[in-house]
Amino acid sequence: MAHALIETTESDGHVHITLANEEKPNPINAQLQKELNSVLGDLENDESVRVVSITGQGSSFAVGADISEMHGWLQNKEWDELMRFLRSGQELMSRISDLPVPTLASINGYALGGGLELALACDLRFASRSATVGFPEINLGMIPGWGGTQRLPNVVGQSTAKDILLTGRHIDSESALEMGLIDRVTADDQLDETVDDYAATIVEKPSHTTRYMLDAVEASKTDSTEMGLSHELMCDMFASFPAETTDRVESFMDRS
Structure with missing residues (x-):
């Protein structure tokens, strides 16, 4: 389907998703949620996709929920509409988190x-x-309401997360890097190149291994260490079955 608020391109297994609202700084409204879900549906069923990056057009990655859209629901006490919007946002973020390929936010x-x-x-x-x-x-x-109170502590820790959430303050990129909220900071004019280079590195890795790797790491968030180790063992075994793994091991041995 054609998208009014999203542009997508693909290059060698790297799918670029650009939030491209020409009128506003990429608020996540109901229309954008619908379009992102449509794109995710295509990605989930495309085995040629190896890595996905998401960025924003203009001077904003995304400024959050569209407050103008929520304003009417709050004024009119349309709680069912607000609940629907919040729940669909949660489901969208979980769908992105659950993609079986590495995902990169290019802020x-x-x-x-x-x-x-x-x-x-x-x-x-x-x-x-x-x-x-x-x-x-x-x-x-x-x-x-879209997973921020749950995912933020996993990234920066409980105390730092509470500080960020309770103050509501804006955080510059260097400070975000120091607290682990951001993984890498680049010059403004080098961001796209940095993300593309990183994505190219991921594309070179065996796709079945990256999927099991992500699955094993995600298990650490909810499983006990004992259960996590069992899950890791299962993922490691499944990653070893494909012929590509045998070929890579043999190639390594030939170079030794």
Whole structure:
């Protein structure tokens, strides 16, 4: 389907998703949720996809939920509509988090509220030096509702997460890097190249191994260490079955 708010391109197994709202700084409204779900549906069924990156057009990655859309529901006490919107946002972020390929957030400007939740749903976060992140929801009397209160502590720890959420402050890229919220910071004009180079590195790895690797790491969030080790063992065995693994091991031995 044609998308009004998203542009997608593909190069050698790397799918680029660009949030491209010409009128606003990429708020995540119901239309964008629908379009992202459509793109994800295509990606989930395409075995040629090896890595996915998400960025924003212009000076913003994404500024979060579209407050103008939520305003009417709050004024009219349309709680069912608000609940539907929040639940669909949670499901969207979980769908991104559950993609069986590495996902890279390329934060080119503001990533606030739901925009930062979108970045946290990705496996890794790259940011331009001028990028700004944060969760300002508390200033509106709200809390992040698309997984921010759950994923943020997993990335930066409980205390730092509470500090970010309770103050609602904006955080520059260097500070975000120091606290582990961002994985890499680049010059503004080098962000795209840095993400592309990293994606190219991932594409070179055996795709079946990256899938099992991600699965094993995700298990560490919910499983006990004992269960996690069992899950790791299972993933390691499954990763060893394909002929590509045998071929790579044999190639390594030939070079030894």
